[in-house]
Amino acid sequence: MHETLEIRLTVNERSEAVRIEPRETLADVLRERLSLTGTKVSCDAQVCGACTVLVDDLAMSGCTFLAADADGRSVRTVEGLARDGRLSPVQQAFIDHAAFQCGFCTPGMLMAATAILEEHPRPSRDQVVHGLEGNLCRCTGYEPIIEAVLAAADAGTVDEGVAGW
Amino acid sequence: MIPRFSLTRPGSIEEALDAFDRAADDVAYLAGGTELLQVMKMGLAQFTTLIDLKGIAELKGISVLPVGTLRIGATSTHRDIERSPLVRERAAGLARLESRIANVRVRNAGTLGGNLAFAEPHSDPATFLLACGASLTLAGRAGRRELEVAEFAVGPLATAREQDEVLVEILIPAARPGEGRAYDKIAFFERPAASVAVRLTVVDGSIADATVAVGSLTDTPVVVTGAGGALQGAPVLGDGFAVALDAAAMALGGVEAMADLNGSADYKRHLAGVLLGRAAGVAVREATAHA
Structure with missing residues (x-):
């Protein structure tokens, strides 16, 4: 028998208890045990940002974050962004600004963007660029993504009813 | 996938040293994991036991000692340091540097102690700390000792830290007038x-x-x-x-x-x-x- 441990965490506000091996990453647990496959794994080296998830509101690389370290913490993934069938402002802005083509980087981009907007509700362009520096996109050339995040910031400010995203 | 390992989560330095003594040969201390887990994944290093230092209170926190020295607990993340009002006030260059390390995810997970202990030749903070004449504290079975940052890294991925020693804190002298x-x-x-x-x-x-x-x-x-x-x-x-x-x-x-x-x-x-x-x-x- 290999060593296992039970972790308790919330994922998109749902309590979960999962028995894992120490070597399992958060991305492994989300994808393989909780069937939350929105989180992608690409470079597996913390460089591309496809696996970006929020742990206690901070952007982390799910590919290199031990699931054991999520014990007792709150995890958010792309599956948790929409509320009651309504996309979050940043998700809607990605559609409106054509901020994705193939879509593989999009879940990570959305989570990174969400973290930026929660920290800086009215970010400067520099703050958006700085916050997205570690998320790679091979389709868009980044401009539509930056525009979408800035637009989402404006949308979020106007519609205070969605301040919780 | 990361090769199998056993994980221990001690609550004090003493417990960490006990865990080290109990473990087999291939044991390593774990902090943010941004370097260690990566090399394990790539097969460049293999450890059968990891001792997680993140639960040890003494390794956390940023404070100013009575003599004006800035004390940064070894498991402070790059983000903790970047955001710290004490660091911004007393070592603004370090706060700026920390805000530009790698990417936001690495800054949120990676620690200053882990960065120094890994001794990557391309480390950002090591260069700054060297110029500042900073030092660090190590705690091991043989007791505690303070080393200059200049004496710590002895080569690429190699430091003067003994295998059992835990990196406790980084000490940055107060800036002199002018x-x-x-x-x-x-x-x-x-x-x-x-x-x-x-x-x-x-x-x-x-x-x-x-x-x-x-x-x-x-x-x-x-x-x-x-x-x-x-x-x-x-x-x-x-x-x-x-x-x-x-x-x-x-x-x-x-x-x-x-x-x-x-x-x-x-x-x-x-x-x-x-x-x-x-x-x-x-x-x-x-x-x-x-x-």
């Missing part, structure tokens, strides 16, 4: 291609003394004595400053730089010369702002 400390880098990838840290003191409009440290060019960050010497005595305004910067950049010509993915040795020395000018300018501004 002292400025700054760092700059050029990075094409996640890690710097070249980096320079400058610590200098300005007295009556001239540089009284200066230390220049260069990172990412050599196996470990190095102090370039000739470059610091070239700045000494220079006026901080006018042509005299530019002439001294040129001389300091010339002194970097003696650094035995290694070529890598970022470019040739000559190119990296050139980058360091440019960065030296920028960092020195920021250090002078910080020094004269305090005066």
